[in-house]
Amino acid sequence: MGRVSDAKERLLEAVRELIWTGSYGSTTIDQICEKAGVKKGSFYYFFDSKAELAGVSLDLELSEKRPIWDGMFSPAVPPLERFDRLCDYLYEEQREKQERFGYVLGCPLFALGSEVCTLEAGLRVKIQEIFALWVMYLESAVREAHTVGAITASDAKATSQMLFAYSEGMMTQARILNDLNVLKGMSMGIRQILGVKPPVLVEV
Amino acid sequence: MGRVSDAKERLLEAVRELIWTGSYGSTTIDQICEKAGVKKGSFYYFFDSKAELAGVSLDLELSEKRPIWDGMFSPAVPPLERFDRLCDYLYEEQREKQERFGYVLGCPLFALGSEVCTLEAGLRVKIQEIFALWVMYLESAVREAHTVGAITASDAKATSQMLFAYSEGMMTQARILNDLNVLKGMSMGIRQILGVKPPVLVEV
DNA sequence: ATGTTTGTTGACCGAATGGTCAAATTCGAT
DNA sequence: ATCGAATTTGACCATTCGGTCAACAAACAT
Numbered sequence: 001m002g003r004v005s006d007a008k009e010r011l012l013e014a015v016r017e018l019i020w021t022g023s024y025g026s027t028t029i030d031q032i033c034e035k036a037g038v039k040k041g042s043f044y045y046f047f048d049s050k051a052e053l054a055g056v057s058l059d060l061e062l063s064e065k066r067p068i069w070d071g072m073f074s075p076a077v078p079p080l081e082r083f084d085r086l087c088d089y090l091y092e093e094q095r096e097k098q099e100r101f102g103y104v105l106g107c108p109l110f111a112l113g114s115e116v117c118t119l120e121a122g123l124r125v126k127i128q129e130i131f132a133l134w135v136m137y138l139e140s141a142v143r144e145a146h147t148v149g150a151i152t153a154s155d156a157k158a159t160s161q162m163l164f165a166y167s168e169g170m171m172t173q174a175r176i177l178n179d180l181n182v183l184k185g186m187s188m189g190i191r192q193i194l195g196v197k198p199p200v201l202v203e204v
Numbered sequence: 205m206g207r208v209s210d211a212k213e214r215l216l217e218a219v220r221e222l223i224w225t226g227s228y229g230s231t232t233i234d235q236i237c238e239k240a241g242v243k244k245g246s247f248y249y250f251f252d253s254k255a256e257l258a259g260v261s262l263d264l265e266l267s268e269k270r271p272i273w274d275g276m277f278s279p280a281v282p283p284l285e286r287f288d289r290l291c292d293y294l295y296e297e298q299r300e301k302q303e304r305f306g307y308v309l310g311c312p313l314f315a316l317g318s319e320v321c322t323l324e325a326g327l328r329v330k331i332q333e334i335f336a337l338w339v340m341y342l343e344s345a346v347r348e349a350h351t352v353g354a355i356t357a358s359d360a361k362a363t364s365q366m367l368f369a370y371s372e373g374m375m376t377q378a379r380i381l382n383d384l385n386v387l388k389g390m391s392m393g394i395r396q397i398l399g400v401k402p403p404v405l406v407e408v
Numbered sequence: 409a410t411g412t413t414t415g416t417t418g419a420c421c422g423a424a425t426g427g428t429c430a431a432a433t434t435c436g437a438t
Numbered sequence: 439a440t441c442g443a444a445t446t447t448g449a450c451c452a453t454t455c456g457g458t459c460a461a462c463a464a465a466c467a468t
Contacts, residue, residue: 002414003464023319025229029456039417044457046415103322113380114315115227118307128381162393166366169373176317177332189366193397205436206444233426243447248427250445 008046010036012057015050020108021101024054024115051120054112058126061108062133073137079145080196087187090171095180106175110168131164138163145194152195162193212250214240216261219254224312225305228258228319255324258316262330265312266337277341283349284400291391294375299384310379314372335368342367349398356399366397 014036018027029050033040047053072085097105105111113127139160145151153159166189174182218240222231233254237244251257276289301309309315317331343364349355357363370393378386 001466002412003416003466005415007415022323023227023229025227025319026323028454030454040457041418041459042416049456105322106318110376110380111318114310114376115229115319117380117382118309119226119230124380124382131377131380158389158392161389162370162396165373165377165393166370167373168376169369169371172314172318172372172376173335173369176314176321176328176335178321178328185362185365188362189369192366206442207434207436207446209445211445232424234424244427245429245448246446253426 007036007038007042011038011043011046011053012060015053016057016061016108019054019057019112020097020105021103024050024112024120051122054120055122055126058109058123058130062130069134069137073141078150079141079148080150080194082141083190083194084187086167087183087190090167090186091180091183094171094174094183098178098180104174104178104180107168107171110172111175114172135160135164142194150197152197153193159193163190166190166193211240211242211246215242215247215250215257216264219257220261220265220312223258223261223316224301224309225307228254228316228324255326258324259326259330262313262327262334266334273338273341277345282354283345283352284354284398286345287394287398288391290371291387291394294371294390295384295387298375298378298387302382302384308378308382308384311372311375314376315379318376339364339368346398354401356401357397363397367394370394370397 011032014032015027018031018035027050029040029043032050032053033043043053047056068089072089073082077085094104094106097103109127109130113124113131117124117127139156142151142153142159142163143156146154146156167186170182170186170189174180215236218236219231222235222239231254233244233247236254236257237247247257251260272293276293277286281289298308298310301307313331313334317328317335321328321331343360346355346357346363346367347360350358350360371390374386374390374393378384
């Protein structure tokens with residue numbers, strides 16, 4: 001078996017934080033090593049480039065997010081409520097980042113994808129795949145919401161596509177403006193795109 | 205007066221293309237100089253950092269775009285048609301970029317803003333200002349469209365804000381996927397957000 | 409205990425990077 | 439023609455960057 005180490009994990013954690021709080025291009029291997037407390041020799045023992053490290057960190061990101069998505073979009077949750085949970089989750093996530101780093105960081109995949117899509121084909125493809133998977137969650141919820149009769153939007157494919165663009169646009173705008181309040185309008189915007197029918201009011 | 209030169213303009217042109225086709229962080233001063241056909245000494249004669257050059261290039265971007273925006277959103281154009289013109293313009297712009305560079309490049313401001321907002325405060329502020337101006341065009345058109353009775357959306361502020369997030373999200377998605385077809389759905393999406401009332405059909 | 413595998417270290421390299429400068433050049437103005 | 443302002447040039451510098459390597463250390467298996 002030989003010697004054991006968590007240097008690999010520390011490198012992965014470091015690169016994620018550096019890219020998210022800064023950018024891919026401005027993050028150097030030296031920086032990553034320093035933040036991870038790992039010497040450069042060890043870096044090259046585990047990975048052979050920044051791009052490969054970032055690629056593995058995307059795998060990690062996906063494996064962490066999937067159970068969260070599965071929870072939010074569980075079939076046990078009424079379809080419309082899934083979107084509420086999503087908004088709450090995103091807001092809370094961003095609030096925490098702002099508290100910790102002083103910045104609203106937005107969506108790590110969208111920012112990274114936009115930055116490197118013309119430069120790092122491997123990363124671009126991985127990000128595309130994650131997005132395709134993510135849209136499946138949205139599409140399924142839209143379809144179910146429509147089946148249940150909760151929304152007017154009938155074209156699940158087109159609607160989920162709209163929701164994706166809108167929500168990512170909102171997250172990125174929040175990042176650029178460094179303003180959490182942007183996200184407060186997201187729930188309403190999503191409901192409008194979905195064409196949520198007004199709930200039956202109950203007298204108290 | 206002394207010697208005359210267009211080196212400054214060439215540098216501005218070079219940096220815009222390099223950032224747009226690649227990224228801010230991956231663009232070096234040496235690269236900019238080479239593409240502009242300018243020696244590094246001259247670069248530092250005109251600018252004192254990459255950030256300052258990028259800042260001036262944003263001023264240039266705005267001064268070029270304003271007349272285009274003024275044309276598309278002219279009061280002489282029916283409010284709803286302004287959005288059609290916008291979609292056509294964006295599609296044509298991206299089509300041209302893809303033909304020239306092999307990539308759909310998306311919105312240069314959104315991509316740059318997302319990349320540098322935590323790193324370059326000066327650029328972040330400038331981009332924020334341009335966005336604020338741009339949303340004014342959207343908001344005005346939404347307000348007029350509603351006044352004219354062409355759309356159901358009544359809250360011009362919230363609606364223009366949604367349009368902004370959605371359209372920027374679409375442009376960035378087109379960049380990440382390097383797919384022009386993404387943009388084909390934009391006109392419909394905008395109409396849905398606006399709540400465009402079905403036009404009165406005329407028998408032929 | 410001893411070899412074997414796995415991970416660590418620090419020194420090292422060449423290239424690229426941001427940045428400076430004094431000298432040379434080119435133009436407009438007088 | 440020539441003076442002065444505006445621009446160009448190429449050489450130069452220190453630092454940082456990505457990347458390599460041989461030697462070393464720690465764990466496990468036998």
